[in-house]
Amino acid sequence: MKACFIGHRRLFDSTLRERLKEAIENEIKSGCEYFMVGTHGEFDVMSLNVCRELRKKYPNIHIQVVLTSLHKLKKELLYDDEFGKEYDEPYKDVETMIYDIEEEHFKRQITISNQKMIEECDTAICYVNRLNTSSGARKSLTHAKKKGLKIINLYDETKFPTYGMTDEEQKEYYRKIFEKYKKR
Numbered sequence: 001m002k003a004c005f006i007g008h009r010r011l012f013d014s015t016l017r018e019r020l021k022e023a024i025e026n027e028i029k030s031g032c033e034y035f036m037v038g039t040h041g042e043f044d045v046m047s048l049n050v051c052r053e054l055r056k057k058y059p060n061i062h063i064q065v066v067l068t069s070l071h072k073l074k075k076e077l078l079y080d081d082e083f084g085k086e087y088d089e090p091y092k093d094v095e096t097m098i099y100d101i102e103e104e105h106f107k108r109q110i111t112i113s114n115q116k117m118i119e120e121c122d123t124a125i126c127y128v129n130r131l132n133t134s135s136g137a138r139k140s141l142t143h144a145k146k147k148g149l150k151i152i153n154l155y156d157e158t159k160f161p162t163y164g165m166t167d168e169e170q171k172e173y174y175r176k177i178f179e180k181y182k183k184r
Contacts, residue, residue: 003123004121008127008160012159013156021054036064039067062095065094124149124150124151127153127154129155
């Protein structure tokens, strides 16, 4: 059995990690041995880290990082601007693969890569807001449903920072955030 991860770039849920760990561990206990994860968002990073952590307990699981382009890999390998040093190989402890999509527009590469992962998997572990109609993650979730994958969606709308706010309160919330960034 094989599972993939689908999620938004940004996470707004401080309790997600524990629920993600529990979901992955339940899949392992149900016979899943292969986990495919992308490289483009906070959910991907969290999923990869949790899989690495669980591999210590379950050494037979395989983690496969799906790269969307060689350009992205080269960028990650060459230099770490923040710390001013060369990167160590970020995926030396996992398998890596890349689909033949290098010629696609970079924004479509993620969508196509997600679709190809879904084609190979039985389960999709997700962090997807079903109400966000323009989201690539939602489109991938819809594709996974059409393909008949088992869906485990860990998104909890109550964890979103503007949950329960009126439209006016939401506008004020985001206005304050944007003002803070303007001052930088």
